Amino acid sequence: MSTSNLIQDLINGTLLGGLYALIAVGYTMVYGILRLINFAHGDILMMGVYFSFYFIAALTMPWWLGFIVGIVGAGVLGFMVERIAYRPLRSAPRISSLITAIGMSFFLESLAVVVFGGIPKSFNLYPTFFSKILIIGHTRIQVLTFFILAVTFLLMFVLIWLLYKTKIGIAMRAISVDIPTTSLMGANVDNIIGLTFIIGSMLAATSGIMWAMRYPQVQPYMGFVPGLKAFIAAVIGGIGSVPGALVGGFLLGMVEILIVGFFPNLAGYRDAFAYVILIVLLMFRPSGIFKVYSEQKV
Amino acid sequence: MSEVLLKIEELNVNYGAIHAVKGININVNEGKIVTLIGANGAGKSSTLGAIIGLVRSKSGKIIYNGKELIHMRADAIVRSGIALAPEGRRIFPNLTVEENLRMGAYFRKDESGINKDLEWVLGLFPRLRERLKQMGGTLSGGEQQMLAISRALMSSPKILMLDEPSLGLAPLLVKEVFDVIKKIKQEGKTVLLVEQNAAVALAIADYGYVLETGKIVLEGNGKKLLESDDVRHAYLGVSV
Numbered sequence: 001m002s003t004s005n006l007i008q009d010l011i012n013g014t015l016l017g018g019l020y021a022l023i024a025v026g027y028t029m030v031y032g033i034l035r036l037i038n039f040a041h042g043d044i045l046m047m048g049v050y051f052s053f054y055f056i057a058a059l060t061m062p063w064w065l066g067f068i069v070g071i072v073g074a075g076v077l078g079f080m081v082e083r084i085a086y087r088p089l090r091s092a093p094r095i096s097s098l099i100t101a102i103g104m105s106f107f108l109e110s111l112a113v114v115v116f117g118g119i120p121k122s123f124n125l126y127p128t129f130f131s132k133i134l135i136i137g138h139t140r141i142q143v144l145t146f147f148i149l150a151v152t153f154l155l156m157f158v159l160i161w162l163l164y165k166t167k168i169g170i171a172m173r174a175i176s177v178d179i180p181t182t183s184l185m186g187a188n189v190d191n192i193i194g195l196t197f198i199i200g201s202m203l204a205a206t207s208g209i210m211w212a213m214r215y216p217q218v219q220p221y222m223g224f225v226p227g228l229k230a231f232i233a234a235v236i237g238g239i240g241s242v243p244g245a246l247v248g249g250f251l252l253g254m255v256e257i258l259i260v261g262f263f264p265n266l267a268g269y270r271d272a273f274a275y276v277i278l279i280v281l282l283m284f285r286p287s288g289i290f291k292v293y294s295e296q297k298v
Numbered sequence: 299m300s301e302v303l304l305k306i307e308e309l310n311v312n313y314g315a316i317h318a319v320k321g322i323n324i325n326v327n328e329g330k331i332v333t334l335i336g337a338n339g340a341g342k343s344s345t346l347g348a349i350i351g352l353v354r355s356k357s358g359k360i361i362y363n364g365k366e367l368i369h370m371r372a373d374a375i376v377r378s379g380i381a382l383a384p385e386g387r388r389i390f391p392n393l394t395v396e397e398n399l400r401m402g403a404y405f406r407k408d409e410s411g412i413n414k415d416l417e418w419v420l421g422l423f424p425r426l427r428e429r430l431k432q433m434g435g436t437l438s439g440g441e442q443q444m445l446a447i448s449r450a451l452m453s454s455p456k457i458l459m460l461d462e463p464s465l466g467l468a469p470l471l472v473k474e475v476f477d478v479i480k481k482i483k484q485e486g487k488t489v490l491l492v493e494q495n496a497a498v499a500l501a502i503a504d505y506g507y508v509l510e511t512g513k514i515v516l517e518g519n520g521k522k523l524l525e526s527d528d529v530r531h532a533y534l535g536v537s538v
Contacts (some may be wrong), residue, residue, distance in 0.1 A: 170397050171404060174390045180352055181388040186376035186405035186453055 001261060004138035009261040012252075015214075017253025024237070024245035025159065025229030026078075026200025032176035032240035032292070033193055035094055039101040040081055041204055042227020043108035048074030048205025049123070049218045049245055050116050056125045063126045071205045078201025079194050087190065094215035101178035112220035120219035122210040130213070148210045155203060156246060162199075163242060172196060176240065204230075227269075232278050238288030247289060252277065303328040303488050304349070304380075304457060309358035311344045318344040320512035321358070326457065326490050331483050333491040333499040333520070335533060336509035342492040343385055345509075346459050349490075350382045351375045362457070377405050385462050387446040391435025395426055398434050398445055402452030411454065416483075419448035422478050435455035440471040447475070451482070458482060459490045465496055476502055496533035500524045508533075 001009075013181040030038045052070025055061045061069065077133045085104050102103060130144040163169035175192050176180040183189050211226060212218050230245075233252045237244025252274055279287070304326035311319035319341040326332045328513055334342045349351030349360055355427040367379035368377055376382075381402075390398050399419065403412045423444040429437060436447045437445060443463055450458055460479070464472045472495070480502050483489055493499035504521035508529060516528060523529050 124428055167404065169399070170393060170401060174401050175399075177392055178388060180372070181384065181390070182401075183352070183372040184350065184376060184382055184384065184388075185401045185449075186373050187401075188371075188373050198331055 002138075002291025005261065006138045007137075008141075011139075011141060011149075012286065013257035014250065014255055014256035015148055015152075015253070017250035018149065018156075018231045019207045019211055019226065019249075020230045020253050021246045022152060022155060022203045023226055024234040024249045025242055026197075026204045027231050027234040027239070028239050028245040029172070029176070029196050029200050031119060031234070032242075033092070033172075033179070033196060034086065034097070036086065036097050036101060037231070038081075038200075039088075039098075039227075039231070040085075040108055041200065041221030042105035042230075043083065044078050044104050044201045044223070045075050045204040045208035045227065046218075046220060046223035047077055047108060047209045048201070049212045050112060051205075053123060053125065053212075053218050054123060059077055066125070067206075067209050070209060071202050074205030074208075075198040075202040082194055082197040083223050084163060088193060088194075109220050109223075116220065120217040123216040123218045126213055146247065151206065151210065155206060159203070159242070168192070168195065175219075178218035187267060208209075229271075229274055232274050234276060236288055238283055238290035238292050241288070241290035244288055244290035256266060266267040275295075300327045301327050302326070303363065305359070305361045305491070306349070307346070307359040307361070308359065309345065309348060310354055310356040311341070311348050312356045313344065313353075317441060319348065322507075322509070322512070322514050323449045324507055324514070327505070328456075328488050329483070329486060329493060330504040331425070331479065331489040331502055333493055333506045334509055335493050335496040335499055335523075335529075337494065337533075339511070340509040341512040343461055344516070346382060346461050346490070346492055348377075348442060349459065350380060373405075375455055376455075379454075379456040379458065381450035381453045381457070382459045383443075383446040383450040383461065383463065387439075387442045389437070389442050389445050389449065391433065393434055394431055395434060395437070395445060396430040398449050399426075399452050399534060402449035404409055405452075405495055406420040406454065408487060412452070415452055416508040417452055419451050422451075422481060423448055438477075439466050440468070443471075443475060446477075447478070451487075453489070455474075457488045459492070461492045462494060463491070464493060472498055498530060500529070 026041050027038060030036055046068050051073035052066045055069050056063055056066035081104055085100050086097055089100060130147060132143045134141050134143060163172060171182065171187050171192050175189060178191055208223065229252060230249065234245045235246035236251060237248025255277060256270055256273055259273050260270055299494045302325045302481060304432065306322060306324040308321045310321055311318055332344060332346065336342055344353055348355045351370055355368050390401065399416060406412055425441060426444055426448060429441065434445065447460065447463065463475055477500055479489060491499055496510065500520045500523050505519050506517065508512050508516040516523065
């Protein structure tokens with residue numbers, strides 16, 4: 001492989017990894033608090049992309065405003081899913097909420113098919129400026145790539161700042177080890193959990209929109225594969241750990257791209273590598289890369 | 299006589315099929331240390347859980363400052379001025395000592411008051427000051443107990459409830475912690491102390507209740523209970 005191809009692959013791997021990581025954060029934060037795998041997470045992502053699509057295409061909003069409104073819409077949807085489907089089951093056996101999450105996933109996908117139609121729609125809603133190709137040395141990079149990388153890193157920075165430097169972030173980390181004791185601090189745990197769903201859903205929708213910009217289409221099942229990969233990334237990183245989800249996402253994206261880059265014949269097995277990595281890692285480190293405090297969980 | 303700040307009337311608490319608290323009456327007077335003593339499973343922790351709203355009461359009244367607490371959420375009860383340092387300390391292992399303390403003041407908006415209380419609790423337990431940036435999970439048992447009490451104080455409560463603060467501590471540390479509890483009272487706080495270690499609890503308490511299998515079998519001021527034959531026999535291991 002030539003150097004310029006390698007650079008290209010490293011950039012693409014970072015980009016794909018970043019998209020996985022943004023989705024994985026939502027899985028890991030919700031799991032950390034509720035021990036629930038939110039299977040509807042990828043579908044909230046899909047809904048967010050559709051929201052933006054219609055705000056831009058049908059309501060003729062400027063592209064950037066449509067994106068923001070779609071992301072906020074996904075946050076509201078995530079909050080409602082928690083409020084309607086998960087909160088009533090919080091003290092029920094874990095299997096009940098797990099099955100509810102699967103049901104919520106099917107519901108959102110079917111709803112999208114009914115309301116938006118099953119035919120993929122082209123997502124070429126952003127200015128042509130993004131499609132411009134920059135040539136640096138021998139490497140050709142789309143402006144869109146820079147845009148996605150910049151947004152991804154900015155959001156990760158904001159997330160880390162929020163979790164480690166703000167009061168609500170401290171509460172979110174506290175609640176992930178001990179819900180009753182968090183309420184003993186005078187904190188309304190429902191609000192903190194609701195906010196966690198909002199943040200996770202908005203990050204996923206942002207990732208979904210950037211995904212749709214790069215592979216320019218939107219369809220009702222578009223959340224499935226990114227959601228599954230991001231879930232694997234979260235498990236690889238140590239589910240429950242936000243830094244773990246970020247590292248797991250980048251690792252998975254990079255390995256996927258580099259394997260195809262080095263062994264082009266294996267391109268067809270690209271998705272299988274995600275599982276191979278997962279299985280091998282879990283054999284040696286069953287709790288993932290990052291350690292998560294869970295001893296105090298009731 | 300001081301005012302009754304917290305009044306419990308005919309409280310019943312069920313834990314599944316177990317009738318853990320059977321119609322107890324307790325008065326906690328303002329500015330006093332009141333203790334509930336009794337063996338494991340006597341219903342002491344259930345009573346505290348019911349007051350703070352983490353355990354559902356079956357019947358009875360819990361009146362604090364003229365307000366009924368039953369059916370209130372735990373976080374609202376804490377915001378109304380009652381704090382609990384729970385059994386097993388329950389500090390957040392993944393937060394630093396300072397973050398744990400700031401969590402205690404989570405709902406407060408008065409930044410200057412929070413900083414003042416932070417200085418106060420660090421004065422009570424100077425050892426925590428050296429550990430401010432350390433993760434809560436790395437503290438020793440005694441330090442965790444100090445942190446749990448300090449964290450509860452950070453909400454600036456009127457009533458501080460302590461569940462088994464002596465549990466698992468070396469005798470010297472028990473003395474240190476109980477000396478601080480006396481100081482907390484001198485600052486005008488009311489303390490409701492649950493203990494299995496009857497001797498240390500009664501030594502600092504103004505008034506005490508003895509719980510046995512969910513019922514109050516004896517009550518009186520601390521000194522009187524310490525001298526009572528029943529208590530000496532059952533809880534202090536003195537043969538009479």
